[in-house]
Amino acid sequence: MKGIYIHVPFCARKCKYCDFASYAGKMHLIGAYMVALEAEARSYRGESADTVFVGGGTPSLLSAEEIERLCGMCFENFNIADGYEFTMEINPGTVDEDKIRAMLLGGVNRVSVGVQSFCDAELEAIGRIHDAKTAYDTVCALGKNGFTNINIDLMTALPSQSMESLKETLNTAVSLPVTHISAYSLIVEDGTELEREYSSGKIVLPDDEVDREMYAYTVDFLAKHGFSRYEISNFARKGYKCAHNVKYWTGEEYIGLGAAAHSYDGSTRYCNSSGVEEYISRNKKEAVRLSEQDKISEFMITGLRMEKGVSADVFEARFGKSIDDVFGGALKKFAAMDLIKYKDGFYSLTPRGIDVSNSVLCEFV
Template identity: 40%
Template sequence: MQLGLYLHIPFCQQKCFYCDFPSYANKEGLQDEYITALSSEIALQGGLLSAYSINTVYIGGGTPTVLPIHLLTNLIQTIQKKFKLTNDVEFTIEVNPQTINREGLYRLYEFGVNRISFGVQSFQDPLLKRIGRIHTADEARQIVCDAASVGFKNISLDLMYGLPKQTLDEVEYSVREAIKLPIQHISVYGLKVEEGTVFAKLEEQNKLFLPDETLEDKMYEFVMKQLPEFGFERYEISNFAKAGFESRHNLKYWQCLPYIGLGAAAHSCFQNKRFYNEQQVEKYIQKIKWERNAVAHEELLSHKDKVEEFCFLGLRKKTGISCREFMDTFGYELKDLYGDTIENLKRKKLLSELNGQIFLTSLGMKYGNQVFCEFLLDS
């Protein structure tokens, strides 16, 4: 069996105003201890999982490249030594444009990273400041070009819409700037104000000036129409790629394939269990040091859990879910359980069906969360 491997780097130079991920600024003093603890967890899990091969690795955060390059390359070498990576492994690292230079990119490429994901979000400097980003638009353009020049042939870029005071012209400009760059993949996310973020506090104070629903819809429609015209096909609700450059690691999540997460707050799904590590960096380090295990919570996946996740995760993909695969996995027909639900959603033009595949329509992609809720089963 082949597994996906995720490693979490919980450090960042500055917390973005929209971010509710488990990441922390001003904890640089813990970086060496953290990488030592993470390397210990890698060594332990690499031994326990020696019968498995790893065909996708994803180092995310936080901002992995806020680490000194020698710590990052040491971490990469530890992964390569302790796990059995396939020859065609997809090895991704997330990058904030301002936290690395061309030499650093070359070192990552030299050490085996072959896919890079840049958090750009926008190509307007005033907007970048308003959302708490520390890079400029020119820095983003330059570092993406640098990545291509050192040899990266699989480069992804993140954009956002629905941001405070953002205009439709700004979204159009950012998309057009992105597609000029030597990239193969784009992720586009609409802003969701999450509890505990700077934006949530501003919203409570009526100081967060977001585009209205009509304007946000126009932003969404522009992105969905424009990217395919330039060869970026939508293969998942928020993700677009040129042919053959879909994120193999993220596809594991949507296809309910097994993956292991290492590091603070990292999640895993493996052997019919879902589990995650301690979120606080200090607690994670101590648990690895004294217990050699940082798991904070573990649960067995019930039959109900697996059926629901097969449906609502699978429906995130453009290809949707296969009736045959559902039958092979669970031993009964998808429509025996969800027949009325599927027909109702088809009448509302949210779902479609072709050759045994059930998938979201364009309208369904827009209102995906509403569709997913229909696939939750009563206890």
């Protein structure tokens, strides 16, 4: 069964670290954007799916009526299977009770809140539009008004972040009614305001060693509080893994709607125009046919990021050759270095392998 991703590229303000396809000052285009989205959804009419993920950007900037319309668009055009997962991303301070009601009535059953930190100085340093209290209140409001499956995004290695402030953020996170936590290290992307501030020395970032220490603490702390790591940066209570993201990580097919959205049909990736105006006026879908080697690399890289790892049987069924014939040398080498282990038919990263995952995964490109 496929997953559907819908991109809502509007933001109130650009965060300093963000290089996603998201735009501030374009909210006057939302009406025309919705029309274009609906046209694109109609072009897939009749497809079946069991996950929907509305991401951005900031989908929660849409009005209650627009949220209702967007949800209706999904159920009118796609056969959404029973037991579906329907996630919408939310930025703290951008939802009220009307919007929450529109989401619940529209079929949204999972929300993902971009908290990043519960420390005001850290939020300000990365240019978030909200403070810690607003993030806290938003998560509480979502829980109080009926959401029982709530993810929060957190970040580590933020400017001025210390182990103490990370501990406070994590303590607050687990005191909230959340079922899932994503925790990514801040990456300084080229061309962002954060990169300019970092290069000019205006901000200082924790070094790699501190970053690793923060990660290790996060994994340990969350495990003690009932959140198991199932992907390098993702932690869930039992039964609450994100089914939509698992599809990406296991090479399943998906349909992407909206500016900059990608679709994948098992052999070709289609990329929509990334500019909002261009998407509205004339979306150009670019097709990139993946070679067998591309597919194998992606399968290994995303699969090894998962706690369970890569199944040797699934690899062989999908690619018609044994994983040992293709990667035997690398797998043996990393096993000898205690970076990759083999258990019950799965290859996965060891704790040491996770620490140096970037270098290990490069070997499978």
